[in-house]
Amino acid sequence: MSAIGIIGQGAIARYIAQALAEDGTPITAVLARPGREEVARIAIGAEVVANATVMATCADVVIDCAGHAGLTAHGATLLGAGCEVVTLSLGALADPVLVAQMKDAARVGGGTLRLASGAIGALDALSAAAVGGLEHVRYIGIKPPHGWAGSPAEEALDLATLTAPATHFTGTARAAALAYPKNANVAAAVALAGIGFDATEVQLIADPGATQNTHRIEARGAFGSFDFTISGNALPDNPKSSALAAMSAVRAARNGAAWMRF
Incomplete structure (x- = not known):
């Protein structure tokens, strides 16, 4: 399986990290906000990296659990470095400027943005x-x-x-x-x-x-x-966080399944 990184250290990120560790696929790196590095290291049980450029050298697949700000800050860089990014932050795609930036980065770098289904079905x-x-x-x-x-x-x-x-x-x-x-x-x-x-x-x-x-x-x-x-x-x-949303990200990481590629 690919090396998997994660952005964030909240409830969803912790659930995903634990579920993947139980599969024998621990998170290889976690990207956290400045000042939250030690919290992230303890919560996720992985090496903390300083930015998306370093993350791209540690992981082939990166799961974004940091909300709109996380995808906005790091999505284009990761896609430009050729990573597969699995995101639950679909609301960020309401910003057409961000969408254009990420599409351009993916086109140049060969990365893929995969959308986890989150808390909804159908x-x-x-x-x-x-x-x-x-x-x-x-x-x-x-x-x-x-x-x-x-x-x-x-x-x-x-x-x-x-x-x-x-x-x-x-x-x-x-x-x-x-x-x-x-x-x-x-x-x-x-x-x-x-x-x-x-x-x-x-x-x-x-x-x-x-x-x-x-x-x-x-x-x-x-x-x-x-x-x-x-x-x-x-x-x-x-x-505020749906258990099913966290489960959908785990499923996407386990078998590459995502309801939509963007």
Whole structure:
């Protein structure tokens, strides 16, 4: 198996590192923010590298678990060095400037960006339906109030006192991905699989009665229609992070499977 590096040391990164170590494929290097090197070394159990250029000498496959900022800072360099980058930070692809930079780098260096499916399913059906034409795609994301902590939801709602479900965002997938970089990667995945960032509708809801993170896709087109819902558990260490998202990255690293290459 290829040498695997990882960007980040949060809950998702730790889950991935442990799962791959159990497979006998430990992470070879971890790239962390300045000042977080020792934390990353202990959390991931791997050599800490200072930048993406060094990472590219240690790993053939690099898993990005550092959010939009991680992909923005390191994606183009890694692709330009010929690495395969597996990312969960799909919302970052709402930025057309970043997309152009990474495509140019991949073209020159031969790297590949692979998109992990993250916390959602049915992307294969949605992307197939897009071939025949889609008239409507809407993504609805529902989390407990604490799952929206640190996001713009705090400005729209008093999360601590909610007694009923409340919508705090309605708009396009592009607007959601850019405004909620830690919460709306699923919206971006739905947009990329279907009719794009600007045509995909998004509704984000805080529900005090919710115990899981629920993701719903409504789609209608030439194929017919579907309504897909999945309720997933968050990682114990971080209520904003889906356990299934971490699992999807492990699957991509294990066998090269990714629902989309970008």
